[in-house]
Amino acid sequence: MQPTETPIKAEARNLSFYYNGGHKALKGINLPVHEKKITALIGPSGCGKSTFLRCFNRMHDLYPGNQYEGEIVMHPDNTNILQKAVDPIEVRMRISMVFQKPNPFPKSIYENVAYGLRVRGETNKRDMDNKVEEALRGAAIWNEVKDRLHEVAFNLSGGQQQRLCIARALATDPEIMLFDEPTSALDPIATASIEELMSELKNKVTILVVTHNMQQAARVSDYTAYMYLGELIEFGNTDTMFTKPSRRETEDYITGKFG
Amino acid sequence: MSMATEVLNNPLELRISDRLAKNFRRHFKERVIEFILMMAALSAVATTVGIVAILLYESAGFFAHVSIVDFLTDTQWTPLFEDAHYGILPLVMGTLVTSGIALMVAVPLGTIAAIYLSEFASHRVREICKPILELLVGVPTVVFGYFALLFVTPMLQKIFPELPGFNMLGPGIVMGIMIIPYISSMAEDAMRAVPMSMREGSYAMGATRFQTAVRVVAPAATSGIIAAYILGISRAVGETMVVAIAAGQQPTMTINPMEGAATITAYIVQVAMGDLPHGSIGYQSIFAAGLVLAFMTLFFNLLGHLARKKYREAY
Incomplete structure (x- = not known):
């Protein structure tokens, strides 16, 4: 399967990023994100993969002095979501995120999932109940929590908390989901369940995932991008990338000669 | 006699090498520091206890004259008047x-x-x-x-x-x-x-x-x-x-x-x-x-x- 065969959901065009203080963390990145596929970003620590991911929901806007250059164009509306005129809140309404460390809110399991809906002004209890259940089912955690929806979310195990965070990000029907090293704080069993979940989720949503675990990228993703020192070194079909990468640096990293 | 030879004289602890033996000077210093810290903490506790004790002691004299029921239920507080009431x-x-x-x-x-x-x-x-x-x-x-x-x-x-x-x-x-x-x-x-x-x-x-x-x-x-x-x-x-x-x-x-x-x-x-x-x-x-x-x-x-x-x- 070639990268051009599926429609493109979003695409970075000559994207550079400067942290407050002028450090250039991303250097002119061009990368397509294919619709309803999983795109993995790999590379050694500090290569800018998380920085790149966080451009997609304008997370960098939370801290003063950060600066974007270039574009991230989202389809089908063909809008550059990095424009000053675009409201980051609107972007985050369409692109949700799952973090490295599970970060449930100090609320009940139900309220955690309902949060995004409430923020969007949803008040109808029946609709809310349905959407919460649907999201919890979608995140494969419904059976474990259906009898204790009103217990505080901190009582869940780490893996359950992460699936709850996925349910939270899923409840608002996002077009793209960003995963920032979603399993790095989890044990192997919880990791396997999250990976399985991601493979199911791609039927309905486009996924962009940062991982420092190459086996994970190979297992779950359709496309892989290898980044190094703020640059995109190689992008391609995951199978091709892991069997016959075209760049020497990629091969070195994948085979563990470096990184 | 040094600590090391003391230890060596005890056959059960023969295997404790010189470097691993308990350092008594260090141990003593730790105890002194712990004592000073505890006294500092105790000073606050002692003050509180002292205040409560004095309050209780002095009010005992008061409650010898005034019943606790009056004190808690009377709606007038005029202890300095001729017709004294002691309702708090x-x-x-x-x-x-x-x-x-x-x-x-x-x-x-x-x-x-x-x-x-x-x-x-x-x-x-x-x-x-x-x-x-x-x-x-x-x-x-x-x-x-x-x-x-x-x-x-x-x-x-x-x-x-x-x-x-x-x-x-x-x-x-x-x-x-x-x-x-x-x-x-x-x-x-x-x-x-x-x-x-x-x-x-x-x-x-x-x-x-x-x-x-x-x-x-x-x-x-x-x-x-x-x-x-x-x-x-x-x-x-x-x-x-x-x-x-x-x-x-x-x-x-x-x-x-x-x-x-x-x-x-x-x-x-x-x-x-x-x-x-x-x-x-x-x-x-x-x-x-x-x-x-x-x-x-x-x-x-x-x-x-x-x-x-x-x-x-x-x-």
């Missing part, structure tokens, strides 16, 4: 009403200030505002007292012409303003301690700053915010100068803030500064009043402790 209720009322007004001012304003400083203000604004706000703590309470009497009350009299010169409303409001920095500073610290990852989680869901502050950060910091309120309550209940100066010193059984009244603290300062002979019942009455004050503060602290335990959040 008017003083408790005065304390609760002035503290209540103070909290109605300080809790909302202090919380809002804390939310602003922690979640909205830029680094620069916070660095300028916080020290200025905390400067309020340094203003002597006697200044606040005259401020209440000579500035706030006359201003309130323009709105309520029938308000007497001594009333509970003016000093209550001023006490509230005085307490704001205690509450805002502590509540802000609690909110700033909420990890950034939790805020990011909220923003990533498309929440605004206000939604994030009110729905995620404040609930996560509940236990610290409650601690701030408790500190505020303790300050209000224990405050003396402002109410002694501006609320009048007339024990009155009323919950009407437009009237003057005496608080427990105001009564204590009145008697302690007066010329009542030691050992007289009027003199002893201030220890009974002090005991009630100590119990009130203890009660609020316990309440706060329970609330904090209930709302403790692990993140």
